[in-house]
Amino acid sequence: MHTLRDLKHGKVAKVIKLDDSCQGFERFRLLDLGVVPGTEISHALDNPMHEPLAYFIRGAVIALRKEQTGKILIELKEE
Amino acid sequence: MEEVKLQDKEKEVIKTPSSKKSGCEGCPAYREGNLTRLGINVSRYDFVVGLAGNPNVGKSTVFNALTGLNQHTGNWPGKTVTRAEGGFNFDEQNFKLVDLPGAYSLVSRSADEEIARNFILFGKPDVTIIVVDATRLERNLNLVLQILEITDQVVVCLNLVDEAERMGIQINERSLTRDLGVPVIPTSARYKKGLDNLLGAVSDVANERYLTKPRIKSYQNKKLSEAVQKVGTQIVSNFPELENTEWLAERVLDEDEDIIEALKSGELLNHVQTEEDYSIFDAKKLRKDGLNITFRYEQQIYETEKLAKSLRKDLIPNFHDELVENHFIEAGKIASHCVTYPDKKKGLYLDQFIDRIVTSRIWGFPLMFLMLAVVLWITIIGANYPSQGLAWLLLDQGHPFLKGLMSQIGMTWWLNGVLIDGMYLATAWVISVMLPPMAIFFPLFTLLEDFGYLPRVAFNLDRLFKAAGSHGKQALTMSMGFGCNAAGIISTRIIDSPRERLIAIVTNNFALCNGRWPTQILIAALFIGGLAPAYLAGLLSSAAVILVAVLGIFLTFVVSWALSKTILKGEASAFSLELPPYRPPRIWQTLYKSLLDRTIFVLWRAIIFALPAGALIWLVANINFGGSSIAEHMITFMNPFGILIGLNGVILLAYIVAIPANEIVIPTILMLTVMVTGVTGMGEGAGVMFEMDGKDALMHLLQAGGWTLLTAVNLMTFSLIHNPCSTTIYTIYKETRSAKWTSVAALLPLIMGFIVTLAIAQVWGLFV
Numbered sequence: 001m002h003t004l005r006d007l008k009h010g011k012v013a014k015v016i017k018l019d020d021s022c023q024g025f026e027r028f029r030l031l032d033l034g035v036v037p038g039t040e041i042s043h044a045l046d047n048p049m050h051e052p053l054a055y056f057i058r059g060a061v062i063a064l065r066k067e068q069t070g071k072i073l074i075e076l077k078e079e
Numbered sequence: 080m081e082e083v084k085l086q087d088k089e090k091e092v093i094k095t096p097s098s099k100k101s102g103c104e105g106c107p108a109y110r111e112g113n114l115t116r117l118g119i120n121v122s123r124y125d126f127v128v129g130l131a132g133n134p135n136v137g138k139s140t141v142f143n144a145l146t147g148l149n150q151h152t153g154n155w156p157g158k159t160v161t162r163a164e165g166g167f168n169f170d171e172q173n174f175k176l177v178d179l180p181g182a183y184s185l186v187s188r189s190a191d192e193e194i195a196r197n198f199i200l201f202g203k204p205d206v207t208i209i210v211v212d213a214t215r216l217e218r219n220l221n222l223v224l225q226i227l228e229i230t231d232q233v234v235v236c237l238n239l240v241d242e243a244e245r246m247g248i249q250i251n252e253r254s255l256t257r258d259l260g261v262p263v264i265p266t267s268a269r270y271k272k273g274l275d276n277l278l279g280a281v282s283d284v285a286n287e288r289y290l291t292k293p294r295i296k297s298y299q300n301k302k303l304s305e306a307v308q309k310v311g312t313q314i315v316s317n318f319p320e321l322e323n324t325e326w327l328a329e330r331v332l333d334e335d336e337d338i339i340e341a342l343k344s345g346e347l348l349n350h351v352q353t354e355e356d357y358s359i360f361d362a363k364k365l366r367k368d369g370l371n372i373t374f375r376y377e378q379q380i381y382e383t384e385k386l387a388k389s390l391r392k393d394l395i396p397n398f399h400d401e402l403v404e405n406h407f408i409e410a411g412k413i414a415s416h417c418v419t420y421p422d423k424k425k426g427l428y429l430d431q432f433i434d435r436i437v438t439s440r441i442w443g444f445p446l447m448f449l450m451l452a453v454v455l456w457i458t459i460i461g462a463n464y465p466s467q468g469l470a471w472l473l474l475d476q477g478h479p480f481l482k483g484l485m486s487q488i489g490m491t492w493w494l495n496g497v498l499i500d501g502m503y504l505a506t507a508w509v510i511s512v513m514l515p516p517m518a519i520f521f522p523l524f525t526l527l528e529d530f531g532y533l534p535r536v537a538f539n540l541d542r543l544f545k546a547a548g549s550h551g552k553q554a555l556t557m558s559m560g561f562g563c564n565a566a567g568i569i570s571t572r573i574i575d576s577p578r579e580r581l582i583a584i585v586t587n588n589f590a591l592c593n594g595r596w597p598t599q600i601l602i603a604a605l606f607i608g609g610l611a612p613a614y615l616a617g618l619l620s621s622a623a624v625i626l627v628a629v630l631g632i633f634l635t636f637v638v639s640w641a642l643s644k645t646i647l648k649g650e651a652s653a654f655s656l657e658l659p660p661y662r663p664p665r666i667w668q669t670l671y672k673s674l675l676d677r678t679i680f681v682l683w684r685a686i687i688f689a690l691p692a693g694a695l696i697w698l699v700a701n702i703n704f705g706g707s708s709i710a711e712h713m714i715t716f717m718n719p720f721g722i723l724i725g726l727n728g729v730i731l732l733a734y735i736v737a738i739p740a741n742e743i744v745i746p747t748i749l750m751l752t753v754m755v756t757g758v759t760g761m762g763e764g765a766g767v768m769f770e771m772d773g774k775d776a777l778m779h780l781l782q783a784g785g786w787t788l789l790t791a792v793n794l795m796t797f798s799l800i801h802n803p804c805s806t807t808i809y810t811i812y813k814e815t816r817s818a819k820w821t822s823v824a825a826l827l828p829l830i831m832g833f834i835v836t837l838a839i840a841q842v843w844g845l846f847v
Contacts, residue, residue: 026653067653
């Protein structure tokens with residue numbers, strides 16, 4: 001199973017679900033930002049320090065640290 | 080003044096449609112502009128209006144446009160961290176407007192979102208305006224749908240339509256109105272467009288001329304639907320008069336502690352709208368403050384909780400996910416037939432282009448330092464002449480004039496001294512030194528803020544903050560600290576995790592604040608600039624000041640790291656940062672507003688502190704015992720320690736006197752040096768602060784006081800690393816409610832300052 005960490009530049013992913021280890025406020029916040037099953041996410045920006053990276057999520061540009069992207073399970077979509 | 084809610088009979092409600100005219104005036108969309116802004120004068124009001132929305136969608140801009148108040152606005156999420164209240168009069172009715180902190184959701188249980196939720200739920204506003212970002216509508220609809228579950232007395236303010244247009248996004252607000260069942264009004268609050276229509280809709284909903292359609296919630300999951308029914312029925316049987324029971328039942332099933340506590344204490348039953356009433360619902364905060372709340376309905380709710388617990392077993396795990404998911408499915412459906420996206424995202428393309436450069440691996444950091452350098456350079460160079468002009472006016476001309484006036488009316492010498500030589504001169508000094516750099520620095524900073532650059536700085540620096548074990552949004556609070564540390568401390572409320580917030584509070588002092596820039600600039604110009612040939616002096620002294628500011632940023636990381644490894648151990652909390660679209664800066668408005676709401680504000684504060692400090696300085700320099708003044712006794716006492724750390728007794732005394740405001744350090748040092756050295760022909764007597772005519776005279780004075788290059792270097796260092804001013808310390812106490820953390824925040828930098836200056840002095844001694 002892939003996580004959002006594996007998303008390569010220029011590719012699109014579809015959220016399957018949030019990992020069970022992602023609980024409490026972290027889970028609520030990701031859900032509220034629109035990271036729910038079925039949401040399409042694409043890579044938006046690199047970072048001079050390689051982390052965090054920014055993603056297009058439901059029309060907004062959201063920066064996420066690796067701790068969070070590793071808990072977002074996705075399937076890679078072909079363009 | 081007591082707040083009065085007008086009784087219904089007192090209201091002159093005209094229950095006829097407001098549009099019975101011909102032509103444009105007959106169109107329901109037409110509105111006459113009969114708005115009167117009331118500022119904060121809303122002691123009597125007919126209606127209460129809440130202003131909710133996602134972070135950074137322009138709520139404060141709408142608030143300011145309607146009330147005529149000056150809430151600070153800026154293009155970064157989480158800027159409004161407390162509630163602000165104001166008022167306006169429309170069609171001869173008074174509306175009280177409450178600006179709520181930005182919220183992504185009502186069910187996330189973060190502190191600022193709770194404020195918004197509690198107000199909508201318990202404050203029961205007559206109308207809630209939900210401001211949504213037209214460029215990010217789908218995500219924004221999540222909150223709209225959540226609020227619509229609580230109340231349908233809603234007007235949706237579709238803001239930033241100009242931005243959406245720039246990006247080629249088209250929104251059909253009529254079908255959006257149909258889908259949501261409440262009025263949707265397109266606006267562009269920054270340019271004051273559409274506000275009359277917004278007010279008209281608010282007035283119509285408040286007066287029930289527009290009948291909104293309540294949304295009926297349907298659960299996809301049958302078991303969940305049944306569970307909500309059962310719990311809801313039990314809540315109704317306990318509290319027959321309670322509204323929103325289904326919503327409350329869902330919250331109880333979702334183990335929402337705050338709602339359960341509000342039920343237990345029975346507070347949900349009251350209708351509350353004032354600040355005091357409202358705060359009693361913040362049970363968590365009350366307990367923190369050591370106050371007791373009684374759970375009158377503990378027993379009844381215990382039964383409800385037990386029921387909820389047994390029902391929860393049959394539900395799917397994480398059914399919270401499903402609740403949110405349903406909102407997004409709904410939001411997606413609505414967006415798909417109300418929003419048309421362009422084939423080619425033209426405006427978005429420009430935003431992305433800028434973003435790729437300012438966050439690029441190669442250019443990201445150089446650009447950041449370049450911006451800082453340019454802002455500082457313009458400030459340093461530009462402030463020079465107006466500073467000299469003000470000094471000439473207030474000190475060279477104003478001071479002798481006032482002295483002459485006082486002796487003419489025959490005022491006693493000591494009163495004359497305290498008032499004119501003490502209070503007037505201290506204040507005049509602060510104005511002439513501080514006003515010009517602030518009037519340049521703040522607008523420049525505000526332009527960058529308005530444009531949307533600050534969140535990109537936070538984005539670039541987050542990896543470093545993560546390594547230091549702290550929160551990426553600390554970059555934003557640090558940036559605020561460059562203006563004023565007290566403002567920086569308040570802005571740390573955007574950080575949810577208490578641990579990371581404390582780190583941000585304790586380290587904010589390392590952001591060189593506005594009160595300290597003048598000290599840095601003056602000392603660098605005198606001693607560091609003097610090392611280079613004249614044509615390089617400006618550049619070298621600017622570089623020295625930037626070096627000090629960068630040292631401050633470096634210390635922020637080091638101290639954050641040390642704190643998170645020792646007394647503030649813990650895991651990094653979840654981090655997410657929304658990067659807002661860039662907005663074209665409005666230059667004139669920015670200049671005007673930052674002058675009003677920042678420059679004047681900070682200057683006023685400095686003046687309030689300079690007045691008594693000036694009197695104090697004059698007194699310690701003029702009250703004698705044992706043959707010399709109090710100041711001289713103190714300087715002699717502290718001098719050995721001062722010399723040890725490469726400073727002197729005068730500087731240390733100046734820092735004690737200047738605890739209320741860093742701005743008066745330099746004038747105090749000069750005044751005390753004159754007194755100690757007895758250099759004549761420069762001042763007008765002991766305890767008189769003054770402006771020196773030229774840099775040569777100033778150098779001569781300081782050298783007579785025993786100053787060397789080391790003294791200058793260490794003064795610049797100590798100015799960066801020492802205790803925060805008393806306003807900031809008080810703010811820290813207010814924000815943390817902890818004497819312990821206030822002491823840490825005050826003493827840690829002071830001790831560090833002593834250690835660093837001692838080390839520099841000792842190493843210096845080896846080589847010089």
